[in-house]
Amino acid sequence: MLNSAHLILGSAIVAETPDPAWGIFLAFLSHYALDFIPHYDGLENKREKDKENKVIDYSMLRYDIPVALLLILFLYIKFGFNLFIFSGALVAVLPDLMDNIIWWRNISKRLFIWRWLFKIHQLTHLVFKGNIKYIKIVGIMTQVLVIVASILWIGF
Ligand SMILES: [Zn+2]
Numbered sequence: 001m002l003n004s005a006h007l008i009l010g011s012a013i014v015a016e017t018p019d020p021a022w023g024i025f026l027a028f029l030s031h032y033a034l035d036f037i038p039h040y041d042g043l044e045n046k047r048e049k050d051k052e053n054k055v056i057d058y059s060m061l062r063y064d065i066p067v068a069l070l071l072i073l074f075l076y077i078k079f080g081f082n083l084f085i086f087s088g089a090l091v092a093v094l095p096d097l098m099d100n101i102i103w104w105r106n107i108s109k110r111l112f113i114w115r116w117l118f119k120i121h122q123l124t125h126l127v128f129k130g131n132i133k134y135i136k137i138v139g140i141m142t143q144v145l146v147i148v149a150s151i152l153w154i155g156f
């Protein structure tokens with residue numbers, strides 16, 4: 001999923017969990033759970049090449065980054081600079097930061113634990129096949145739903 005969906009759910013989990021440490025751990029796990037929901041993040045069609053570690057499609061970032069910044073602003077207005085909330089956001093996007101940025105991935109894949117997490121990430125990242133137009137519509141809607149649900153869960 002896109003960073004926006006991961007970061008807002010991660011923050012919501014920390015906000016709604018009484019123990020922040022436990023919340024941050026759950027926020028990290030939420031990444032893998034969310035990737036299991038059918039979604040479109042621009043990577044799907046590049047999957048074969050992606051396995052070879054060559055090409056990653058960053059085109060969805062032009063939507064993702066502005067939405068992510070707005071969500072960070074929302075979190076800041078709601079909670080101030082709350083280190084727990086922002087840690088939840090960070091750990092929730094961490095698997096993608098570690099695995100999808102090529103120059104960094106080549107280093108992170110050599111780290112013992114991360115190599116296993118990378119495999120889990122590949123396994124849980126559900127790729128669904130079919131008409132690309134349909135995939136885009138459904139795959140973007142699921143992410144919008146996650147973002148809206150997370151905001152409603154946090155409350156205004
Ligand atoms: Zn991911």
